Amino acid sequence: MSNQAQSVLYSVNFIVLAFFTKKFRLVSTYQFIGLLFLLSLNLIVSIFTQDKYVLESLLVYIILEFFLMIFYLKSWIIPTLYMIIQLFVVMAIWTLTINIPMMIFDIKVSGYFEFAEAIIQSLLILLLYYFFKKANQRLKLWEFLNYQKKRYKILSIVILFLFFSxxxxxxxxxxNKQWVLSTYSLIVLGVLCFGIFTSLYFVKRDKEQKEYLTSLTTFYNQEQAKYKYLRAFKHDFKDLIISVEACLEQHDYSEAKTLIRRITQSTDNIMDEKININDIKNTSLRGLLIHYYNRGVEREIDFRINILGEFDVKDFILVDVIRCLSIVLSNAEEETEKLKYHKKIIFVDIKKNGNNVFFIVKNNYENKIDIHEIFKRGYSTKDEHRGIGLNTIRNIESENRGLQFNLQIDREVFCAEIHMTIDFD
Known part of the structure; x- marks a missing residue:
C-alpha cells in the first residue's frame, strides 16, 4: 500500500477517534477544533499529494494530542491509557482490514478500495467504542482514574516506552510484510493493555473495599459516641427534670422552655441502646449492623439483633463477609417493606460455636419465591428486575472456602444463613 493511501486512511481513523477524545472530555472544545483542523488539513494534503512526509506528520499530531490532554486534565495516567487504547485500536483494525487480507489475497489498492476501507475501519472504531463504553459502565475505571490526585508521571512514561517500542x-x-512478527507483536500489545487495565481494576477494587471498611468503622465510632453520650445524658436526666420542675414552680416558663428545648436537641439522633454488639470485635462489621438497624427504625421495621459469643473476623475474609451480609440484609429489608399482612420484623442471630460463626437472617415474605431460580443472575422480585445479589454471594462462596451460604424458605419465612469457618486466636 502506498504512503498516500496509508495517509488517507490513518487521517480518517484519527478524525473519528478525535470525536471520541472530545466525547470523553479529554480536551477542551478549542483544543478539539484545533486538532480536527490539523487532521482535516492532513487528509486534504494526503488526497492530492504523494509526499511521504504527510504520513510522518501524523506522529506530530499524536504527540500534540497527548500533551494537550495532559495540559487539560493535569494528569499523565489518563492521557497515557487513552493513547495506548487509541493506538492499539488503530493497529488492530489495520491488522484485520489490511494485513490479514493482504496475507491471504493479492489485493491491488485502488481509490474504491481506500473508500471501502475508510468506511469499514470507521464502523469498527464505532463498534469498539461501544464495547469500551459498556465495559466502563460496568467497571467504572474511567471515573476512578479521574478522581486520582497523583499524576503518575514516571509510571506513564514507562508504559509509553514499552508500548511505543x-x-x-x-x-x-x-x-516489510513480516506477518508472523507483525501478528505476534500485536498480540503482545493486546496482552500489555489487558494486563494494565486488569491491574487498575484490582487496584480500584482494593481501594473501594478499604474505603468501605473505613466508612463502616467511622459510622460505628460515631454511633458509639452517641451511645456514650446517651448514657452520660441519662445519668443527668433526673437532675434536668428537677430543674425544669423548679422553673415551673417559680412560674419561670421561659427558662423551662429553654431547658426542655435543650433536652430535646440533646437527644436527637441518639442510637437506641437496645443494640449490644460489643461481642463483635470488627468495627466495620458493627457499623454495618448499626447502619441497617437505624434504617429499620426509619422505615418502621423491628430490627432485632441477637449475638451469642465473642468473635473477630480476620482481614482476609472480612470484606467477603460484609459483602454477603450486606446483600442478605438489603434483600430482607426490601422484602419486609413490601409486607401487607405480616408484622415488619427482621431477626438477625449471630452465633459462635468453636471455629464457626453463623450469621442467620430471617424475615417474612409474601411474594412467591422459586428457590431453584433465585440464584440465577438477573432473577429478582423487584419491580426493576435487577437481581444480582444472591448470584454474587454464590460467586463469593465458590472463591472462598471459609464461607458457606444456605437458604431455607418456609411458607412465610425466608431464612438466609452465612456460615464462616476460620481459626480464632
Missing amino acids: ISVIHGVASA
Whole structure:
C-alpha cells in the first residue's frame, strides 16, 4: 500500500477517534477544533499529494494530542491509557482490514478500495467504542482514574516506552510484510493493555473495599459516641427534670422552655441502646449492623439483633463477609417493606460455636419465591428486575472456602444463613 493511501486512511481513523477524545472530555472544545483542523488539513494534503512526509506528520499530531490532554486534565495516567487504547485500536483494525487480507489475497489498492476501507475501519472504531463504553459502565475505571490526585508521571512514561517500542516493531514488520512478527507483536500489545487495565481494576477494587471498611468503622465510632453520650445524658436526666420542675414552680416558663428545648436537641439522633454488639470485635462489621438497624427504625421495621459469643473476623475474609451480609440484609429489608399482612420484623442471630460463626437472617415474605431460580443472575422480585445479589454471594462462596451460604424458605419465612469457618486466636 502506498504512503498516500496509508495517509488517507490513518487521517480518517484519527478524525473519528478525535470525536471520541472530545466525547470523553479529554480536551477542551478549542483544543478539539484545533486538532480536527490539523487532521482535516492532513487528509486534504494526503488526497492530492504523494509526499511521504504527510504520513510522518501524523506522529506530530499524536504527540500534540497527548500533551494537550495532559495540559487539560493535569494528569499523565489518563492521557497515557487513552493513547495506548487509541493506538492499539488503530493497529488492530489495520491488522484485520489490511494485513490479514493482504496475507491471504493479492489485493491491488485502488481509490474504491481506500473508500471501502475508510468506511469499514470507521464502523469498527464505532463498534469498539461501544464495547469500551459498556465495559466502563460496568467497571467504572474511567471515573476512578479521574478522581486520582497523583499524576503518575514516571509510571506513564514507562508504559509509553514499552508500548511505543513494541509498536515500532509492529509497524516495521507490517511494512516489510513480516506477518508472523507483525501478528505476534500485536498480540503482545493486546496482552500489555489487558494486563494494565486488569491491574487498575484490582487496584480500584482494593481501594473501594478499604474505603468501605473505613466508612463502616467511622459510622460505628460515631454511633458509639452517641451511645456514650446517651448514657452520660441519662445519668443527668433526673437532675434536668428537677430543674425544669423548679422553673415551673417559680412560674419561670421561659427558662423551662429553654431547658426542655435543650433536652430535646440533646437527644436527637441518639442510637437506641437496645443494640449490644460489643461481642463483635470488627468495627466495620458493627457499623454495618448499626447502619441497617437505624434504617429499620426509619422505615418502621423491628430490627432485632441477637449475638451469642465473642468473635473477630480476620482481614482476609472480612470484606467477603460484609459483602454477603450486606446483600442478605438489603434483600430482607426490601422484602419486609413490601409486607401487607405480616408484622415488619427482621431477626438477625449471630452465633459462635468453636471455629464457626453463623450469621442467620430471617424475615417474612409474601411474594412467591422459586428457590431453584433465585440464584440465577438477573432473577429478582423487584419491580426493576435487577437481581444480582444472591448470584454474587454464590460467586463469593465458590472463591472462598471459609464461607458457606444456605437458604431455607418456609411458607412465610425466608431464612438466609452465612456460615464462616476460620481459626480464632
